Amino acid sequence: MYRYDELDQALVDQRVAEFRDQVRRHLAGELSEEEFRPLRLRNGLYIQRHAPMLRIAIPYGLLSSQQLRTLAWITRRYDRGYGHFTTRQNLQLNWPALADVPDILAELARVQMHAIQTSGNCVRNVTADHMAGIAPDEIDDPRPYCEIIRQWATLHPEFTYLPRKFKIAVTGSAEDRAASEVHDIGLQLRRDAHGEIGFSVRVGGGLGRAPVIGQLIREWLPLPELLAYLEAILRVYNLHGRRDNIHKARIKVLVKSLGIERFRTEVEREWQAGHAHAARLSAADLERVRAFFRPHSYEPLADCDPTSGREPAFQAWYRYNTRAHRAPGYRAVLVCLKAHGAVPGDMTAAQMERVADLAERVSFGLVRSTHSQNLLLADVPQRLLHQVWRELAASDLAMPNVGTLTDMIACPGLDFCSLANAGTISVARQIQQRFDDLDYLHDLGEIELKMSGCMNACGHHHVGHIGILGVDKHGEQWYQISLGGSANGFTALGEVIGPSVAQHEVALTLERIVETYRELREEGERFIDTVRRVGISPFRERAYAAHPAAA
Amino acid sequence: MRHILRRRELLTDEWRYLGEEAADTDPLIVPVGQLRTDPLRSQLMRRSGALGARLGPADAVEEVARLAGLLPRLALVALEFPSPGDGRGYSQARLLRGRFAFRGELRAIGAGVRQDQAFLLARCGFDSLEPPPGTDLEAVRRAFSSYNVAYQPGSTQLALRQQRFGPFSGELVSAPGDSPPNGELSPKAP
Numbered sequence: 001m002y003r004y005d006e007l008d009q010a011l012v013d014q015r016v017a018e019f020r021d022q023v024r025r026h027l028a029g030e031l032s033e034e035e036f037r038p039l040r041l042r043n044g045l046y047i048q049r050h051a052p053m054l055r056i057a058i059p060y061g062l063l064s065s066q067q068l069r070t071l072a073w074i075t076r077r078y079d080r081g082y083g084h085f086t087t088r089q090n091l092q093l094n095w096p097a098l099a100d101v102p103d104i105l106a107e108l109a110r111v112q113m114h115a116i117q118t119s120g121n122c123v124r125n126v127t128a129d130h131m132a133g134i135a136p137d138e139i140d141d142p143r144p145y146c147e148i149i150r151q152w153a154t155l156h157p158e159f160t161y162l163p164r165k166f167k168i169a170v171t172g173s174a175e176d177r178a179a180s181e182v183h184d185i186g187l188q189l190r191r192d193a194h195g196e197i198g199f200s201v202r203v204g205g206g207l208g209r210a211p212v213i214g215q216l217i218r219e220w221l222p223l224p225e226l227l228a229y230l231e232a233i234l235r236v237y238n239l240h241g242r243r244d245n246i247h248k249a250r251i252k253v254l255v256k257s258l259g260i261e262r263f264r265t266e267v268e269r270e271w272q273a274g275h276a277h278a279a280r281l282s283a284a285d286l287e288r289v290r291a292f293f294r295p296h297s298y299e300p301l302a303d304c305d306p307t308s309g310r311e312p313a314f315q316a317w318y319r320y321n322t323r324a325h326r327a328p329g330y331r332a333v334l335v336c337l338k339a340h341g342a343v344p345g346d347m348t349a350a351q352m353e354r355v356a357d358l359a360e361r362v363s364f365g366l367v368r369s370t371h372s373q374n375l376l377l378a379d380v381p382q383r384l385l386h387q388v389w390r391e392l393a394a395s396d397l398a399m400p401n402v403g404t405l406t407d408m409i410a411c412p413g414l415d416f417c418s419l420a421n422a423g424t425i426s427v428a429r430q431i432q433q434r435f436d437d438l439d440y441l442h443d444l445g446e447i448e449l450k451m452s453g454c455m456n457a458c459g460h461h462h463v464g465h466i467g468i469l470g471v472d473k474h475g476e477q478w479y480q481i482s483l484g485g486s487a488n489g490f491t492a493l494g495e496v497i498g499p500s501v502a503q504h505e506v507a508l509t510l511e512r513i514v515e516t517y518r519e520l521r522e523e524g525e526r527f528i529d530t531v532r533r534v535g536i537s538p539f540r541e542r543a544y545a546a547h548p549a550a551a
Numbered sequence: 552m553r554h555i556l557r558r559r560e561l562l563t564d565e566w567r568y569l570g571e572e573a574a575d576t577d578p579l580i581v582p583v584g585q586l587r588t589d590p591l592r593s594q595l596m597r598r599s600g601a602l603g604a605r606l607g608p609a610d611a612v613e614e615v616a617r618l619a620g621l622l623p624r625l626a627l628v629a630l631e632f633p634s635p636g637d638g639r640g641y642s643q644a645r646l647l648r649g650r651f652a653f654r655g656e657l658r659a660i661g662a663g664v665r666q667d668q669a670f671l672l673a674r675c676g677f678d679s680l681e682p683p684p685g686t687d688l689e690a691v692r693r694a695f696s697s698y699n700v701a702y703q704p705g706s707t708q709l710a711l712r713q714q715r716f717g718p719f720s721g722e723l724v725s726a727p728g729d730s731p732p733n734g735e736l737s738p739k740a741p
Binding site (some may be wrong): 006018022035039154155157158159160161227275276277281282285321412 | 636638641700701702717
């Protein structure tokens with residue numbers, strides 16, 4: 001993984017010192033809340049329902065065992081002994097004290113971490129495919145480019161006060177596991193006929209109130225032009241994006257109002273005209289960063305069948321919670337943060353420590369966080385899988401439901417977030433209880449369930465095979481259900497099936513929907529494929545048939 | 552009497568804004584809109600003092616390049632930051648210093664010019680800051696030293712210890728003290 005050099009470390013240390021002084025001035029009354037707000041947001045600090053919330057950056061989801069142990073220690077020392085992993089691969093602490101935050105940031109800086117730009121109207125944590133570097137179908141490892149973009153975007157003097165937040169994702173595989181088409185900029189790695197690396201660039205995607213799929217602005221961007229082209233896009237946005245209405249300030253609104261053709265013309269003109277002064281990605285800088293992401297020195301192993309003669313519980317876990325690896329004899333292991341009874345994405349300090357230890361023993365001391373709020377041990381020898389399973393199971397991290405209905409994405413919802421309209425945690429629990437039969441879950445197969453507690457769509461409900469959106473109806477929590485969304489290679493926005501349902505009816509309604517699927521599916525057909533084939537009408541009819549009282 | 556910071560120096564401002572009491576020889580800052588049309592433009596051009604143009608965040612900097620031909624004495628451009636969150640002025644500054652090679656004084660004015668923005672403003676090529684009245688200018692001056700490293704190409708006026716991604720060619724100029732602010736603008740052909 002990337003290691004800080006003197007420059008990287010100095011910048012993070014100086015950032016901590018700057019923020020320590022800003023907190024001091026705020027607590028001394030020299031900086032009003034209004035003045036302090038944009039400064040604290042750019043250091044990941046929100047003021048939430050109960051307490052501040054600190055969002056710690058995990059660049060493209062990559063952590064060392066040492067970093068994960070430090071996170072565990074921080075949650076014990078400064079919080080309540082757990083953290084919440086987000087869809088942007090970051091970690092949120094729900095209970096830190098404002099006065100402690102500079103110390104927390106200093107602890108993070110000691111292990112080459114920070115909370116810079118995890119919030120605020122600036123370039124956010126750059127995300128990537130969690131299978132980067134190991135996926136069999138990969139064109140190139142996206143992480144060196146993510147790291148370069150992270151550095152370039154960090155304290156960018158021109159782009160720290162944008163009209164609105166700005167999210168970039170990079171994917172290197174045919175299967176888009178980073179949801180790049182619903183990002184402000186989505187970069188997809190490409191290789192041309194001469195073997196040269198470049199990107200196809202999409203712009204103006206995003207979820208939130210008005211979900212939009214990103215449009216292609218450039219089919220082929222040569223790698224050395226990466227930063228110059230990003231600067232051109234950001235400059236056009238910074239100068240012309242709307243600032244009069246927060247709901248119209250994302251780049252997607254600018255792209256839509258100009259039209260992609262005109263937006264492209266503006267960007268290309270800016271790119272050419274500003275080229276001499278734009279940031280250059282030199283071959284030396286590129287090589288320096290790439291060197292940190294070389295493939296591990298894998299043992300020369302052969303593929304085997306680790307499930308042979310093993311118990312059914314292990315076989316189920318192997319099938320659902322592990323993934324194919326490029327190197328023979330290895331497998332990627334998903335550490336499941338969706339055990340029934342747990343809050344999706346939450347992890348205790350003790351669990352973090354055990355996974356950190358395990359990673360050190362079996363996976364080169366590295367752990368990844370995924371967009372779907374699980375962790376990944378990327379490089380596990382197949383012969384150790386049974387042992388890994390037993391250790392994970394002992395920490396309640398081996399529920400074999402990854403990719404199934406209860407491996408749901410959920411934002412923290414009304415219990416923590418001051419923006420939310422409705423709770424997500426209690427609904428998640430209700431769904432876990434109703435679908436607590438593993439055989440049934442496995443029979444339903446691959447289903448992506450995504451739930452948000454409000455229109456801001458942190459839980460990506462628009463692109464769930466099943467999406468759940470919490471809404472407020474006269475002070476009560478109701479839930480709108482959509483079907484047919486997807487962010488995985490074939491990006492589509494879900495269609496709302498009808499009126500929202502009361503909180504106690506969410507799991508029941510889901511059961512009616514999946515039962516409809518079980519009746520309609522053809523041999524081997526996935527849920528999403530049945531929805532695409534038959535449309536949402538049959539689901540709508542069944543979902544509401546039994547309770548006409550739903551309004 | 553107005554105080555400003557110019558390249559880390561705390562000074563009494565010698566410039567006047569249009570509408571303030573000013574002698575014919577005093578340097579005068581005029582909203583860019585006033586420089587577009589006669590008779591005001593002709594009157595202003597007859598003054599013996601230097602001229603500066605003031606731009607709001609929605610004004611196009613290309614206009615300054617166009618004016619430069621008409622106003623050879625344009626020695627200052629003032630860009631407004633109505634609030635700390637309005638970052639358009641950063642891009643305007645980069646364009647003026649980079650593409651349009653403006654070598655005169657580039658001044659940041661308004662409620663958005665504070666110590667917490669000082670480092671970023673200087674990196675974008677501003678060489679004078681005019682924060683709102685009552686601001687502790689010493690604190691703003693100290694803020695220039697918040698960082699001594701940066702990743703991005705930027706103005707050379709803050710001598711940084713280390714920088715990473717350089718520009719494709721040339722640095723952003725920031726009106727170095729040894730070259731007189733003659734107000735020449737030379738838009739480079741793309």
